[in-house]
Amino acid sequence: ADLRFTPDEATAYLNGTMGLALTAHDVEALEERTEGWIAALQLAGLSMQGRDDITGFIAGFAGDDRYVVDYLVEEVLHRQPEQVRSFLVRTSILTRMSGPLCDAVTGQDGGRATLEALDRANLFLIPLDDFRRWYRYHHLFADVLQERLMAEQPDGVSGLHRRASDWYERNGERSEAIGHAMASEDFTRAADLVELAMRATRRDRQETTLRRWLEALPDEVIRARPVLSNGLAGSLLATGEIEGVEARLRDAEQWLETTAQATTRPGSSRPGMVVVDEEAFHDLPGAIAIHRAGRALVLGDVVATMEHARRALDLVRDDNHLGRGAAAALLGLASWTSGDLDAAYQLYADATVSFEKAGHHSDMIGLALTMADIRLAQGRLSEAMAILEHGSALALEPGASVRRGAADMHVGLSGILRERDDLDGAAQHLQRSRELGVENGLPQNPYRTRVAAALIRQAQGDLDGALELLDEAARLYVGDFSPDFRPVAALRARVWIAQGKLSEAWGWAREHGVTATDELSYLHEFEHSTLARLLLAQGARDRVDDSIDEAIGLTERLLTSAEAGGRKGSAIDILVVQALARQARGDLAGALASLARAVALAEPEGYVRVLVDEGPPIAALLKLAAKQRDASGYVRRLLAAAVMGGGGVGVEQPLIESLSERELEILRLLSGDLGGPDIARExxxxxxxxxxxxxxxxxxxxxxxxxxxxxxxxxLHLL
Incomplete structure (x- = not known):
């Protein structure tokens, strides 16, 4: 092959020599399509002359372009010996090649030597490793070779794929084996391979891959295989698709009902049923109950979730650690949703033990994130941090590849450090999460990362930046089994309240049906606490005591619920807004009492931002609290942090301390265009x-x- 153009050389050639006036983006895209191959760029340039839709042409540029075909056929293929030409065409079905694999596909020896010769001749072969054991063809060259194969040997393509599939299976690479079995349209073989690969695929949390395989199989093949029917139901659930789950579970269940009456081997109990993984077939009753529990949870039916999960625990064998872990986790999710945090935590701990025995480390990491969230709701920051640090160590275990969920551990740690007002440490953990990448995160990682970044922005006083990140988070949110206790819409409403944009915040309340008279639940606790802030802000702005009284009444109900459920983290948040509401109502003693309770809960675990994010209103109250005879050093620490800035409830409050005449004069000048030196001269x-x-x-x-x-x-009407 010819030498490669650098990007600058490609730009100079295409725009200078060829006169095409391509944009930098077009040149970059074409360079990527051609992999820098000079001749291909020249051929693409010829094809683009006189065209209007240059960008569209580049996007579709491939080995079927007439100039590329003519060049590669006439200048490359026809100049090769027949044996080499045959090798090139037949191995074009492979996305990567090694000597032994090529031997298996071509049915001849000498594949390694042929690849080495092609490599030495620079014949469009690209090495994939430093040892030159694995190669691939240049994309455009592969396109042309595949076109020639279909033209010359259309009936032989399936056989080539079957040979490749056999070789990959013998060498333990089931994913590649399945891909080639699918390409050969040998769906019976493909279904066998998928059924045998399901355990490992689930262990590695590759549910999207499993769903793609299963949906590529003909429906009649799936329906005849109860293990695959159940597998498809599970992969649909795991990828956020609820429709069709129950139908697939019934497809699997009908075979169980038939075999229950039979005494023969399951695979032969009824003509038409196919079972390859006998152990998975015997585990089907429990597996179906687990998936029904998951479906009920997604539909919001907590009672049915618990019923199916408990049934699964009764059905699943003691040594089926994966099944028992899944059932316990679903029961934990239901308990979490209903607000029984102690029960939820214990069930998650049980599930973690089961997943560890099953070797499902990624599931353990996912559970760590949830267990930390539970401890946060209970006001136990230190325990939450320890859980996340342990999860991070598991995800980044020395000698092992990075495990999925590693990035999420750092997002969680970022949130705890932010709450403790270590904004630099929080930002560092968030950066570490980004470095690990979404590929090492759970499905909600992009969403969680942006929410965490938004909260840091809010703590820094950048409310507009926080809103932008929350908008991004909303677009990236993907529902899963976990309940959404802090919905991004409510977080956005809190920022609007801090900005004084109360009409936007009321729009949120109306859209989501949040009212002060709702029946309270842990699932909607954050939203109702947000509504209390909105009622307070509106009442303070309009000087309407009824609205403030409504906020106080709502916080009293919320506080009773949170304390009954042992949710100290929630209680701190509620007490803060209650203190501000009592202050706005003129009940200074009540305000200081609520603040004192919040501080008493916050101090042992180092909570800071939940208080100081309220901005000047809480700073004014903390200043008064600091003057009390029994004021703790923690109150003074909170006051210092509050004075440094942040968000806050949009409530007009007195200054922390009155401004002097000179300070008022400088403040008025600061509101103009003068710089510091100009103000000094003035x-x-x-x-x-x-x-x-x-x-x-x-x-x-x-x-x-x-x-x-x-x-x-x-x-504050100071200007």
């Missing part, structure tokens, strides 16, 4: 004096930037 003072006054202004307003100071001053 007031006939030194620049350092201006900076000192500015720093004091920021502290008293509870902000960290000039823009925020001006905005806050406007809201």
């Amino acid at each position: 007031l006939v003072v030194s620049l350092n004096t201006v900076r000192t006054h500015t720093k004091n202004i920021y502290a008293k307003l509870g902000v960290t930037s000039r823009r925020a100071a001006v905005r806050q001053a406007g809201e």
Whole structure:
């Protein structure tokens, strides 16, 4: 093959020599399609001359382009000896090649030597490893070879794929074996291979791959195989598709009903049924119950979830660790959703033991994330951190490949550090998650990452940036078995409230049907706490006591529910808004009492942001609390953090400390276009004096930037 163009050389040739005026994106796309092959770029340039839809042409540029075909056939294929030409055409079905694999496909010896000769001749062969044991053809060359194969040997293509499938199966590479069996349209063989590969595929959490295989098989093949019918039901559930699950479970169940009356071997109990994995067939009753529990959970039927999960635990063998782990986890999910956190945690712990015995480490990592979430709701940050650190160690175990879920452990750790006001540490964990990549994350990783980043932005006072990230998160959200206790819509509403955009926040409440008279549940606790903030903000803005009283009443109900369920983390959040509401109502003693309860729960575990994210209103209350005779050092720490800035409930509050006349004068100048030196000249003072006054202004307003100071001053009618 010819030498490669660099990207700059490709641009110069296509736009300079060929006069095509391609965009940088077009050149990059074409360079990728041709893999830099100079001749292919030249041929593509010829084909593009006179065309209008250049971008569309590049996207579809392949080995069937007439210039590419003519060149490769006339200049390459026809110049090869017949034996080499035959080798090239027949091995074109392979996406990667080794000597032994080529021997199996061609039915001849010498595959390794032929590949080495092609490599030395630079004949469109690309090595895939440093030892030059595995190769692939250049994409365009492979396209042409496959066209020649279909033209010359159409009846032989299936046989070539069958040979490749046999070789891959013998060498333990079932995924490749399945792919070639599918390509050969030998669906009986493909179904056998899929059934035998299902355990490993599920262990590696490759449910999307399993679903793709199963849906590629003819429906009559699936329906005759109860293990595959159940497998398809499970893969549909795992990939977020509820429709069709029950029908597939019934397909599997009908064979169980028939064989229950038979005494012969399951595979021969009724003509037409096919079973390859006998153990999986015997485990079907429990597996079907597990999938029914999962389906019920997705549909929001907690009672049915528990019934099916308990039935599964009764049916699954003691040594079927995967089945017992799945059933316990589903029962834990149902308990979690209903608010029984202690029961949920214990069930997850039981499931973790089962998954460890089954060798399903990725499932253990996923459970760690949920167990940490439970501990967070219970107000046990230290335990949550320990769980995530253990999960991270498991995901990044020395000597093993990175396990799926590794990235999510760092997202979880980021959230805990953010809550403890270690924003730098939180950002570092989030960056580590990004470095590990979505491929090492659970399905919700892109969503979780953006929510975590949004909360950091909020803590930094960048509310607009937080909203942008929450909007991204909403677009990336994919529902799964886990209940959504902190929906992004409610998080977005909290930011709107902090910005004073109450009409947008009321739109959220109406859209989601959140009212102060709803029956309370843990599942919707965060939303109702958000509504309490909205009622408070509206009442404070309009000077309407009824709205504030409604907020206080809602927080009292929420607090009773949270305390009854042992949810200290929730209780802190509720007590904070209750304190602010009582303050706005003029009940200073009640406000300080609620704040004291929140601080008492927060201090042992190091909670910070849940309080100080409320901004100037909580700072004003903390300042009063700090003056109390029995004020703890933790109150002063919280006050210092609150003064540094953040989000907050959009409630007009008094300043933490009154501004002096000079500070008011500087504040008015800050609202204009003058810079620091100009302000110093205007007031006939030194620049350092201006900076000192500015720093004091920021502290008293509870902000960290000039823009925020001006905005806050406007809201307080100081300008």
